[in-house]
Amino acid sequence: MKxxxxxxxxxxxxxxAKLMPLQTFRYLACGSGNTAMxxxxxxxxxxxxxxETPVQFSIxxxxxxxxxxxxxxxxxxPTGFLLSKFIVFSESNLxxxxxxxxxxxxxxICICLNYGFMKLFVExxxxxxxxxxxxxxxxxxxxxxxxxxxxxFKVKASA
Numbered sequence: 001m002k003x004x005x006x007x008x009x010x011x012x013x014x015x016x017a018k019l020m021p022l023q024t025f026r027y028l029a030c031g032s033g034n035t036a037m038x039x040x041x042x043x044x045x046x047x048x049x050x051x052e053t054p055v056q057f058s059i060x061x062x063x064x065x066x067x068x069x070x071x072x073x074x075x076x077x078p079t080g081f082l083l084s085k086f087i088v089f090s091e092s093n094l095x096x097x098x099x100x101x102x103x104x105x106x107x108x109i110c111i112c113l114n115y116g117f118m119k120l121f122v123e124x125x126x127x128x129x130x131x132x133x134x135x136x137x138x139x140x141x142x143x144x145x146x147x148x149x150x151x152x153f154k155v156k157a158s159a
Contacts, residue, residue, distance in 0.1 A: 002086050005030075009087070023088060027145055030083040034076055035137055041072035042133050065122055065129040069114055077107055089153030102152040106144065113140050 013025045020028075046052060046068035055067045062070075081103050085096070092099065114136055121132035 005083075005087055023149075026088045027084075027148075030087050031080075031141060031145070034080045034083060035141060037079070038072050038076040039130070039133060039137065041075055042068050043130055045071040046129060065118060065132070066115065068129075069118060069133070070111075073107075073111065080107075084148055084153060089148060091155055092153040093156050094154065099153055103148075106147050106152055109147075110140050110144055113143065 009026050009029050010022070012029070013022055016025050046064055049071065050064045050067055052064050054064055055062045081100065084103065085092075085099055094102075117136035117139060118129075118132055121127040121135055122129050125132075127135070
């Protein structure tokens, strides 16, 4: 599967070769695919699974737009890690479990950013939840790329 994905990405990279490095293109392609899946899963969860209704637990309630955010992440966390590790940042020489822990920390920060932006956009600015999700994604993806490149999947200098 890895070879097939790389073959397809490298084929479509040719028109962009003068605009950006291969790694950046792969990140944008993989990240866009995972993000599109995230937004689709969010939309389906919010509208068709949760029916735009808050989720009631015994001692607390989670609004539908926040619950849908977490539902989508159940799928996009592992796919995002695997694409980053094996397709985008495959030259990283950090141990897999170090990458996973760092990726988990990054996702934790991204969850907080997603949560904060979604609360801000939906509850304070009264922007429609799906549009708010798209706006939130723009901010979080930029942060995520820089963090993955410089921290999560960095290449350690040989000693």
